[in-house]
Amino acid sequence: MTLIDRSSLHAEVVARLRTAIVDGELSPGSRINERELCERFGVSRTPLREALKVMASEGLVLLLPNRGARVATLTRADIEDTFTVMACLEALSGELACAHITEEQIAELRALHYEMLAHHARRDLQAYYRLNERIHHMILTASNNPVLIATHAGLALRIRRARYVADMPRDWWDQAVREHEQILDALVRRDGAAIAVLLRRHLERKIDIMADSTGMAPSDADAAKTSSAA
Template identity: 55%
Template sequence: MSHDETATMARAGADTSAPAEPIIRRTLHDELLERLRQMIVDGDMTPGEKVPEKELCARFGVSRTPLREALKVLANEGLVTLTPNRGAMIAGLTLEDLEEAFPVMGALEALSGEMACANITDAEIARIKQLHEQMMAHYEARELRRYFRTNQKIHEMILTAARNRTLSSLYRSLEGRIRQARYLANMSTSRWTQAVREHERMIAALEARDGAALAQILKSHLANKFETVKDALEASKNT
């Protein structure tokens, strides 16, 4: 090392006062948690299915410890049920669960709309309108899958505009549980049309920054969604 290092430290070497960016280090269980949650929510593992501890360990190349830690957290979130000495199962969604979850989601979604109107920027509104146009195109083309993804993005953005992480995290947690139900296929044309109309009213309320109106629309929009999910659930019961 050169003898004049301290005197010239700030000259050539990296600026130690602005430490690049902290290396993000994650623990295994945290990584697993995210992946498993994604798998369940995306339907890679269907409700009622046992969670094969051993297989998953092999698949992810980890030992049982972090996997089981992740499972405990998922159980706490309600995505899996954990029976002592009998391991983990993917939690199924009963009709009662749905009937409980939806009013709560309604309240949260309404709040999200209200707060979004109070905090959203013009740029964000523009971006949402843009997504809305995209979504309408998917509707015209009857591309259910893409419609759904864009739809979800819009709701995500409204949630983000509410600027409330507590709200976001609670809502996402509930939303994730619903998504398991795979209700997409069951959406009738009339419901779809209705949903699109509601979305148009949403955009209008958002532009006017009319929180109360947006809250109301979101609430009824969710009721519509509830019917779709309920149909799908009852249909799957009969298989």
């Protein structure tokens, strides 16, 4: 593992710690050993601790006073609650995008949509996810509301671990693609009310798929109990 660029150490450490957590390199609920992470990143404890505090305020890390840090766990309720809020935010983004999006952006969005259709046809789930993400993000961007974009990004980060699940029922996937077509159509018609409804339903339908899938921790409290065995 390469050592960190010394010029903006704090930001680098935050970024790498975030990546490590979001990518599951540091498993949910696991204890974070400061000394160990320092060695791994090649930095002293000061910037690492600063990073931990930032991550805690982002909700990716749990800080137990005098007892160290722990990677935050996601309960099923956390995921559902987060997605409910994200669905609402994306609905708003679509609504705003209808008012602000340019013809060029719509053209690009259509291109991305066809690319996504290609991945769907090939059953390439990973590639599909990537395009899907780019499309949603492009609508967010077209909302022209930086606060909305940042708020969404903050929430997306926390559930990223759970968002992209391996098993997606075939019929669900087909339906999602159809929904995307309707969403694009509403955008072209600049029908804000319609796209808001479509986006929200689209996202809320995803909740069940996600939460059902991978083994979720029962809760932060329970995880803390079992791990420290205190």
